[in-house]
Amino acid sequence: MRLWLNDLGIGVRIALGGGRASWRRLVLTGVGVGLGVAVLLVGASAPTVVTERQIRADLSAVRAGEDPIPGVDPLYRVYRPEQYRGNQVMGSYVVAGGPNAPxxxxxQRIPGDGEIVLSPALAELMASPEGELLRRLFPQRVVGTIGKDGLVGPNHLLYIAGDSSIPRMADTAYYRFGRYNGVPLSSLTSANLLLLALGVVVLLFPVLLFTVVSTRLGGPERERRLAALRLIGAGPWQVRRIATGDALASSVVGLVLGAGFFLLVRAFVEHVELFELRIFSSDLTPSVGYVALVAVLVPVLSVLAALATMRGTTVDPLGVARRAKPPARRLWWRVVPVLVGVAVLATRERSLADWHGSQGRALLLGGIALLLLGIPLLLPWVVERSVGRVRGGPPSWQLAVRGLQMDSGSAARVVGGVAVVLAGGIALQTVLLGTETEVKSWPPFAPVTNQVDITVLGDAVTRVDELADRVRGVDGVVSVSWQRSFGLLRKGGDRPVEVGVESCDVLLRGTGITSCRDGDAFVFRGSPDDSVIPEPGEVVLQQRYTQLGRMSTGAEWTVPALTAADRPDGQLGYHPVVLTPGAVRGVGVESQIGGLRVLVDPAVPTAARNARAALGDLGWQATGLAFDQDPGDPTAEYRTFRRLLLGGTLVTVLLAGVSLLVLALEEVRARRRPLAVLAAGGVPRGTVVRSLLWRNAVPLLLAVVVAVVTGAGLGLLLLRSSARPLVLDYAGMGVLSAGAVVMVLLVTLCTLPAVRRATGATGLRVE
Amino acid sequence: MSLGHALLGLLERGPGHGYDLKKAYDDRFGQDRPLHYGQVYTTLSRLLRNGLVQEAGVEAGAGPERKRYAITDAGVTDVETWLATPEKPEPYLQNTLYTKVVLALLSGRAAAGVLDSQRAAHLDAMRVLTRRKTDGDLADQLICDYALFHLEADLRWLELTADRLDQLAERIGR
Amino acid sequence: MTLLVAEDLHKAFGPTPALVGAGLSIGAGEIVAIMGPSGSGKSTLLHCLAGILRPDRGTVRYQDVDLGSLSDGKRSELRRTEFGFVFQFGQLVPELTCLENVALPLRLAGLKRRDAESRAVEGLARLEVADVAGKRPGETSGGQGQRVAVARALVTSPKVIFADEPTGALDSLNGERVMTLFLGAVRASGTAVVLVTHEPRVAAYADREVVVRDGRSREVERAG
Incomplete structure (x- = not known):
């Protein structure tokens, strides 16, 4: 045992041993492994990020109309979201109904009348020049900042304003914040969790692969050292243990650097917005279990990789002999994982049709993992077979193909990771496209860019015509129309009638009515729904609009005399009963709702915001909604996922590129002499570069083919599992494949300086 | 080198006349200095006297001498003993070349010149031998190689000495 | 007729001078050995003569063309078409078979694969290594590998072959065999050879020799 430790120690010493070359190797390995470890740690934090965000979203969740809780005073609250420059500004006006209000x-406390607290992001936006109009909307005194508990993420735009004028009634009374009756308000369905898990598998496995590949950097140098050790009498097993120590040391250096990179990322993550998403540093915390897994998995895998690469070579005292011709790769055991994966997925037809079902999810995930992880096993065989038969071609092609015929393994291993990313990406794109295709059958949303609707509540309803005049004066506003209405329910009836309020001017101009005085009331009969219209003098019930758009029954009201008229065309005809403002006496303002429809000139970009800001002093009594954004886009959730996955894919592909580049540079270093001799003999540098390009590109192109086939197949199997339309995302595949091609070109381009150096005369010098 | 042993060695292949022996010897060993008939007969008669060869009949023919000689058992033993005895390596510690260089240094002349002209002479000789070897048969190649390796050894010494001339001058001048 | 002339070559690698005023001239079909101790600048001289390195000072003229005035690409082309190279080791592309290695320069010159390979077969036969045509360099012996390398250097019928310690990694017998076949072939085709070696026995194959010492070259004067 002591001897073993001693051997490991020698290995560590070799890894850390001085000399510029060995430091260069250590740094290269450390950075390569470190980048991978950092990405792994970020990935390991993803569940924390998602749950923490969800927990906080649940914390703030409320439900109106709850029964009072004994001992708790109500918090009266009106939710008033605003849209500002395409950003959703969320928030509410509140007033405490007593000292024990939630x-x-x-x-810290409930803001008093005329006070407001802002989220840091909103405060920042309001302080900036772009926030000028927001400042007019929220003129209240800022008394504090909303803490992390109240926010989903650092870029959450949220305000809570105190306003004592909020109507205090059952509709606006809230008794607690937090999950409602323990039912998660979360929209994370099992299917979405599946997508997330798939994403993690797809993205993190290749990272692990690259990380392990990185620990094998500088292989030839390392092997020469080991040979030297054999020469002074180390046994073959001793050499293996020494190699293990070496691999351990480099992976530990990588882990330490990786932890450093991760902490660096964590420190800056709040300032980086990726796809409209920002996360709190504290959310980016991997669970202890994952950290332990990474800390164990990376060294263990790198040791296994070290031992596996030594399997094909014999370290002799006089150098390293690679077996001249490794035995041809066998197919049967390489296809087993893929076949099992396909079999599992094929039996899961419709198992995901219930988007909330969790049945068989583990099995499904297992199938996906098997299928994807089977690719790196299959790829070396595919590359070997495809390349093995190729003959002829121009010299650069011949050089590359012959090289691959001699050793296709290392190339295939590197591109294996890329293939997994691509296949996973294609599968996800396919699934998401299938989802979108389904969702597309829902009514299409056409953005309206020249219209703002402002809803008016409370006392302001009685002044809605004046408010319209005020907005008319705003620059860029083309026209403003207003409306005011309330609902009445006949006793014993089940459907209310909408009663509009219009001035005599409008009625005289737009209808067949010939005489009108303030206080008159009109009725337009002739629709199939005439039964809901009450008779004059009938006592009916007022309907109230609540926060959630529901109607609730209020006080009694006596219908005045009604003059019958012909139903006018257009908007006026929407209401079967129309009152002049003088006739509305006795209807509570809380029962009424007013609205301004503002048409603006699209050429004046500030018009909509200015129109809204003109009513800034109304506070909770007005809320604006621009129709340039789809408020209820059913695909929004998938879009967020796709962004997350796209971001992850980008990081992984980048890492793959770095990994490929490092290996390509190593390759050039190792083949310095043959390259130099070729150049000395007058082989044009272009031929040399082209041969390197082919050498990088051929395995990658094969990997792309395998990835496209596997990814599309996997996507189709998953869509079948979720009983969704089978559609292939050709554009997505094209983009991903093109990305791979670009990557090869870039990698080859980056090796050019090294090739240039190698093909100079110094490469000819005998070492 | 002993001519007697060489003749005995040649006779081991089978009996022959004195003339055959001279021809065989000249072909293999005597390129630079052919044997005289006299030398052959003197040596043969000495071998006969010592019982190492015997007469194996007389042949009628055109040659001046028709006696054929064959090797005896004692002669075979003698050849074996001779071959098995290692030659004494000759160190050549005091050859002319060394003497010339040292003298050149002692007398203040340019030793480098001595070395260079010697070097050219050696290489010329080596070139001749190389060419002869290229055109010749195996025996030629063997004998040329023998000379080439010796000349090469001299040349290497010359090169080494050229590199050490300063050092040598310092020591000798002291 | 003088084929290749170098005059007053200077070349330094960083602070270390490798050549300080070396020169050489070689006629068509002539075989010149460059001798000298290790580190004397022999290989650097050869690299300058072949246009692989640009000297810091001095000129190299091949058939009255100043190599220094040629672009990188032009010099590459010159090496490909007019020169051939044999090095001590590691000059064959390990992935290609011996036949493909020999055919490579012809293919770079634009010959069709079939034609190039049939000429390569002849070249291998001339060097008596036709039997290794299908093998990779790693599967041949050192002597066979060097003969394949010589066949490759000869296959384009160059005017000059630059050989840097061509037998350096071989034993005497294999070295001699390589030299005999090599020299036989170049003498038959009238190719000039610049032969860098530190072995007098190898230098003896040349018509004359040039000694490089401390970055300076010296023609060896003939005795008599």
Missing amino acids: VPPGL
């Missing part, structure tokens, strides 16, 4: 998460 305090919203993230706040």
Whole structure:
């Protein structure tokens, strides 16, 4: 045992041993492994990020109309979202109904009348020049900042304003914040979790692969050292242990550097917005279990990789002999994982049709993992077979193909990781496209860019015509129309009638009505729904609009005398009963709702915001909605996932590129002499570069083919599992494949300086 | 080298006349200095006297001498003993070349010149031998190689000495 | 007729001078040995003569063309078409078979594969290594590998062959065999050879020799 430790120690000493070459190797390995480890740690933090965000979203969740809780005073609250420059500004006006009213998460106390607390992101936006109009919307005194508990992410735009004028009634009373009756309000369905898990498998496995590949950097140098050790009498097993120590040391250096990179990322993550998403540093925390897994997996795999590469070579005292011709790769055991994966997925037809079902999810995930992880096993065989038969071609092609025929393994191993990323990416794109295709059958959303609707509530309803005049004066506003309405329910009826309020001017101009005085009331009969219209003098019930758009029954009201008229065309005809403002007496303002429809000139980009800001002093009594964004885009959730996955894929592909580049540089270094001799003999540098390009490109192109086939197949199997339309994302595949091609070109381009150096005369010098 | 042993060695292949022996010897060993008939007969008669060869009949023919000689058992033993005895390596510690160089240094003349002209002479000789070897048969190649390796050894010494001339001058001048 | 002339060559690698005023001239079909101790600048001189290295000072003229005035690409082309190279080791592309290695320069010159390979077969036969045509360099012996390398250097019928310690990694017998076949072939085709070696026995194959010492070259004067 002591001897073993001693051997390991020698290995560590070799890894850390001085000399510029060995330091260069250590740094290269450390950075390569470190980058991978950092990405792994970020990936390991993904579940924390998602759950923490969800937990905080649940913390702030509320439900109106709850039964009062004994001992708790109500918090009266009106939710008033705004849209500002395409950003969703969320927030509410509140007033405490007593000293024991619940305090919203993230706040120290409930803001008093005329006070406001802002999220840091909103405060920043309001302080900036772009926030000028927001400042007019929220003129209240800022008394604090909303803490992390109240926010989903650092870029959450949220305000909570105190306003004592909020109507205090059952509709606006809230007794607690947090999950409602323990039912998660979360929209994370099992299918989405599946996508997330798939993403993690797809993205992190290749990272692990690259990380392990990185520990094998500088192979030939390492082997020469080992040979030297054999010469002074180390046994073959001793050499293996020494190699293990060497691999351990480099992977530990990589782990330490990786932890450093991760902490660096964590420190800056709040300032980086990726795809409209920002996360708190504290959310980016991997669980202890994952950290332990990474800390164990990386060294163990790198040791296994070290031993596996030594399998094909014999370290002799006089050097390293590679077996001249390795035995041809056998297919049967390489296809087993893929076949099992396909079999599992094929039996899961419709198992995901219920988007919330969790049945068989583990099995499905297992199938996906087997299928994807089978690719790196299959690829070396594919490359070997495809290249093995090729003959002829121009010299550069011949050089590359012959090289691959002699050793296709290392190339295939590197591109294996790329293939997994590509296949996973294609599968995900296919699934997401299938989802979108389904969702597309829903009514299409056409953005309206020249219209703002402002809803008016409370006392302001009685002044809605004045408010319209005020907005008319705003620059860029083309026209403003207003409306005001309330609902009435006949006793014993089940459907209310909508009663509009219009001035005599409008009625005289737009209808067949010939005489009108303030206080008159009109009725337009003739629709199939005439039964809901009450008779004059009938006592009916007022309907109230609540926060959630529901109607609730209010006080009684006596219908005044109604003059019958012909139903006018256009918007006026929408309401079967129309009152002049003087006739509305006795209807509570809380029962009424007003609205301004503002048409703006699209050429004046600030028009919509200015129109909204003109009513800034109304506070909770007005809320604006621009229709340039789809508020309820059903694909939004998938878009977020796709962004996350795309971001992850980008990082992984980048890492793959770095990994490929490092290996390509190593290759050039190792083949310095043959390259120099070729150049000395007058072989044009272009031929040499082209041969390197082919050498990088051929395995990668094969990997792309395998990835496209596997990824599309996997996507189709998954769509079948979820009973969704089978559609292939040709564009996505094209983009990903093109990305791979670009990567090869870039990698080859980056090796050019090294090739240039190698093909100079110094490469000819005898070492 | 002993001519007697050489003749005995040649006779081991089979009996022959004195003339055959001279021809065989000249072909293999005597390129530079052919044997005289006299030398052959003197040596043969000495071998006969010592019982190492015997007469194996007389042949009628055109040659001046028709006696055929064959090797005896004692002669075979003698050849074996001779071959098995290692030659004494000759160190050539005091050859002319060395003397010339040292003298050149002692007398203040340019030793480098001595070395260079010697070097050219050696290489010329080597070139001749190389060419002869290229055109010749195996025996030629063997004998040329023998000379080439010796000349090469001299040349290497010359090169080494050229590199050490300064050192040598310092020591000798002291 | 003088084929290749170098005059007053200077070349330094960083602070280390490798050549300080070396020169050489070689006629068509002539075989010149460059001799000298290790580190004397022999190989650097050869690299300058072949246009692989650009000297810091001095000129190399091949058939009255100043190599220094040629672009990198032009010099590459010159090496490919007019020169041939034999090095001590590691000059064959390990992935290609011996036949493909020999055919490579012809293919770079634009010959069709079939034609190039049939000429390569002849070349291998001339060097008596036709039997290794299908093998990779790693599967041949050192002597066979060097003969394949010589066949490759000869296959384009160059005017000059640059050989840097062509027998350096071989034993005497194999070295002699390589030299005999090599020299036989170049003498038959009238190719000039610049032969860098530190072995007098190898230098003896040449018509004359040039000694490089401390970056300076010296023609060896003939005795008599």
